[in-house]
Amino acid sequence: MTSSAHSAEDKICPHNARQNCSSCRLSAICLPLALAQDEVVQLDEIVQRGRPLQTDELLYREGDNFNSIFAVRSGSVKAYRVSDKGEEQVTGFYLPGEILGMDGIGQNRYANSAQAMEVSAICEIPFSKIEDLSGRLPNMQKHFFKLLSQEIVEDQRHITLLSKHSAEERLASLLVSISARNARRNLSAFSFRLPMSRTDIGNFLGLTIETVSRVFSRFAKQGLIEINKKEILVLDIDALKRVASLAN
Amino acid sequence: MTSSAHSAEDKICPHNARQNCSSCRLSAICLPLALAQDEVVQLDEIVQRGRPLQTDELLYREGDNFNSIFAVRSGSVKAYRVSDKGEEQVTGFYLPGEILGMDGIGQNRYANSAQAMEVSAICEIPFSKIEDLSGRLPNMQKHFFKLLSQEIVEDQRHITLLSKHSAEERLASLLVSISARNARRNLSAFSFRLPMSRTDIGNFLGLTIETVSRVFSRFAKQGLIEINKKEILVLDIDALKRVASLAN
DNA sequence: CGTTATCTTGATAACGTTCAATAAGAGTGG
DNA sequence: CCACTCTTATTGAACGTTATCAAGATAACG
Numbered sequence: 001m002t003s004s005a006h007s008a009e010d011k012i013c014p015h016n017a018r019q020n021c022s023s024c025r026l027s028a029i030c031l032p033l034a035l036a037q038d039e040v041v042q043l044d045e046i047v048q049r050g051r052p053l054q055t056d057e058l059l060y061r062e063g064d065n066f067n068s069i070f071a072v073r074s075g076s077v078k079a080y081r082v083s084d085k086g087e088e089q090v091t092g093f094y095l096p097g098e099i100l101g102m103d104g105i106g107q108n109r110y111a112n113s114a115q116a117m118e119v120s121a122i123c124e125i126p127f128s129k130i131e132d133l134s135g136r137l138p139n140m141q142k143h144f145f146k147l148l149s150q151e152i153v154e155d156q157r158h159i160t161l162l163s164k165h166s167a168e169e170r171l172a173s174l175l176v177s178i179s180a181r182n183a184r185r186n187l188s189a190f191s192f193r194l195p196m197s198r199t200d201i202g203n204f205l206g207l208t209i210e211t212v213s214r215v216f217s218r219f220a221k222q223g224l225i226e227i228n229k230k231e232i233l234v235l236d237i238d239a240l241k242r243v244a245s246l247a248n
Numbered sequence: 249m250t251s252s253a254h255s256a257e258d259k260i261c262p263h264n265a266r267q268n269c270s271s272c273r274l275s276a277i278c279l280p281l282a283l284a285q286d287e288v289v290q291l292d293e294i295v296q297r298g299r300p301l302q303t304d305e306l307l308y309r310e311g312d313n314f315n316s317i318f319a320v321r322s323g324s325v326k327a328y329r330v331s332d333k334g335e336e337q338v339t340g341f342y343l344p345g346e347i348l349g350m351d352g353i354g355q356n357r358y359a360n361s362a363q364a365m366e367v368s369a370i371c372e373i374p375f376s377k378i379e380d381l382s383g384r385l386p387n388m389q390k391h392f393f394k395l396l397s398q399e400i401v402e403d404q405r406h407i408t409l410l411s412k413h414s415a416e417e418r419l420a421s422l423l424v425s426i427s428a429r430n431a432r433r434n435l436s437a438f439s440f441r442l443p444m445s446r447t448d449i450g451n452f453l454g455l456t457i458e459t460v461s462r463v464f465s466r467f468a469k470q471g472l473i474e475i476n477k478k479e480i481l482v483l484d485i486d487a488l489k490r491v492a493s494l495a496n
Numbered sequence: 497c498g499t500t501a502t503c504t505t506g507a508t509a510a511c512g513t514t515c516a517a518t519a520a521g522a523g524t525g526g
Numbered sequence: 527c528c529a530c531t532c533t534t535a536t537t538g539a540a541c542g543t544t545a546t547c548a549a550g551a552t553a554a555c556g
Contacts, residue, residue, distance in 0.1 A: 081404060081408065083408050083412060083413075083493070084493055085412070085413070085417075085493035087408065087412040087413075089404075089407065089408040089411055089412055091404045091407060091408075102396075102397055102400060103397060103400050103401050103404065104397070105393050105394055105396075105397035106394045106395075106396075106397035106398035106400070106401055107397075107398075107401070111400075111401045111404065112404070131386065131389060131390065131393070134382075134383075134389060135382075135383060135386055135389060138379065138383055141379060141382060141383060141389065142379065144393070145353050145379070145392070145393075145396065146353055146354045147354075148350075148353075148354075148393065148396035148397060148400065149350055149351060149352070149353035149354035149355075149396060150354035150355075151400050152350060152351050152354070152359075152396065152399050152400055152403060153351050153354055153355070153359045155400060155403035155404055155407060156329060156337075156339045156351065156359065156360070156403055158407055159337065159339060159403060159406055159407055159410060160329065160331045160335065160337040160339075162407060162410040162411050162454065163337055163410050163451075163453075163454035164331060164333070164335040164337055164454070165331075165333070165335075166511080166512095167511080167512070169333075197534070197535090198534070198535060198536095199534080199535095203411075205411075206410065206411030206412070207512075207513095208512075208513060208514080209534085209535075209536095210512085210513075210514085210535090210536080210537085211511090211512060211513075212535095213535060213536050213537080214512095214536080214537075216535095216536090217536075217537080229520090229521085229534090229535080245331070245332055245333035414543080414544095415543080415544070445502075445503090446502075446503065446504095447502080447503095455544075455545090456544075456545055456546080457502085457503075457504095458503090458504080458505085458544090458545075458546085459543090459544060459545075460503095461503060461504050461505080462504080462505075462544095464503095464504090465504075465505080477502090477503080477552090477553075
């Protein structure tokens with residue numbers, strides 16, 4: 001088995017397009033708790049489920065016309081933007097149940113490119129439909145306001161991380177985050193495979209690949225984790241959290 | 249006159265509570281272009297205009313119950329959050345016409361504290377009223393989705409700035425940003441007063457106060473700007489933009 | 497007019513980058 | 527199946543940008 005991170009979802013169907021929100025095991029993460037049963041059905045009708053994305057395939061490009069937001073059903077996606085300086089900046093990693101593309105609403109163009117880091121199944125939700133639904137269902141409107149707001153808070157957390165925290169704190173913070181997000185999907189919080197490369201991690205954390213590698217080695221030497229390429233075994237989550245200073 | 253940045257607004261009324269959105273000269277920035285006249289009136293009815301905030305007075309605290317978002321009518325406000333590490337991070341500066349507090353929607357608590365950097369007049373807009381209005385007026389809903397999304401894009405821009413750009417690039421970028429935001433308010437793009445302290449600038453840009461000071465001096469020596477404490481005279485905006493690498 | 501805040505400038509040091517070499521896989525073709 | 531290349535990751539040494547420490551200078555304020 002190459003990927004422990006998928007086992008739970010894969011039991012049922014890896015990247016199957018035949019799915020609906022009501023039966024999706026990720027709905028607890030993806031959907032508003034406040035949505036009534038019949039509201040979920042209405043949402044379900046507008047969700048499009050295409051063929052899986054292959055590794056490195058682009059879901060959308062920075063500058064593309066914005067039409068839809070996307071939910072990751074399986075696999076994982078990174079978002080990145082290119083500054084005028086030509087520097088690429090990874091702005092987020094999206095795991096199953098998480099939603100991306102909302103940065104496109106403001107300018108009617110995506111502000112990021114989104115790329116699959118492995119074979120991934122994606123739900124596409126046309127935004128015009130969301131606007132319609134939100135106009136009719138207050139719970140739906142509330143949910144999307146909240147989603148957008150939470151992304152703001154996430155990004156501000158990340159600003160703090162980049163601005164005020166050391167390389168060790170940043171990396172520990174990422175590991176704790178991924179661990180927690182795995183736990184939320186009922187996967188192991190202590191044994192998982194990082195879907196992203198060292199380059200992507202460094203880019204996301206504002207570090208070079210060399211620093212990422214060194215800090216990983218240091219963590220391993222200190223007995224906090226065991227590393228085997230992308231496979232991570234967390235030996236001391238509390239220590240990791242301490243290093244992260246619960247650095248949010 | 250202590251502040252050139254205020255002259256245009258102050259002609260009419262500095263921090264007057266007797267105002268409405270239809271006549272407010274900032275509405276072009278603050279309000280959706282798409283709003284019809286009668287829709288503006290409806291918005292106007294829910295906007296609360298309190299007494300002005302004094303310098304350093306808090307508009308809200310991180311963790312406070314979220315009820316309203318706020319628009320700056322005059323003066324300026326900074327937002328900052330405290331990480332678990334105890335580090336304070338300035339997440340944004342808000343100038344007249346700009347809206348803050350939207351980070352509170354997601355968790356029903358503000359994720360930042362907001363503090364006036366000078367005497368400031370603020371419009372308070374109860375969020376529940378916005379939700380009501382948005383349910384009835386599609387333009388209003390669209391506007392707030394856009395506002396939230398734009399804040400996300402702004403924050404991601406800032407992430408890139410912190411992650412990939414040098415001290416000079418960061419500071420040039422801030423100066424260019426403030427210059428542009430002044431121009432949008434029909435104030436001078438080349439002569440203005442920075443409402444924030446060096447400490448706040450450094451904190452916002454992920455730099456120490458000493459580095460901020462040094463870079464300012466370097467810019468002055470290079471003939472890009474003239475500095476007199478907080479008063480800035482931009483001598484070569486194109487050079488500044490070049491230094492910023494249009495670093496967004 | 498003295499006291500406190502804030503800002504500027506200099507000297508030193510640290511953290512992370514850069515440059516460089518090596519290692520370990522993954523994929524390909526003979 | 528092994529040799530080959532190409533990519534990705536690891537490790538070391540030297541350097542550089544920015545932080546830290548420290549001292550003055552300037553402005554703000556009672």
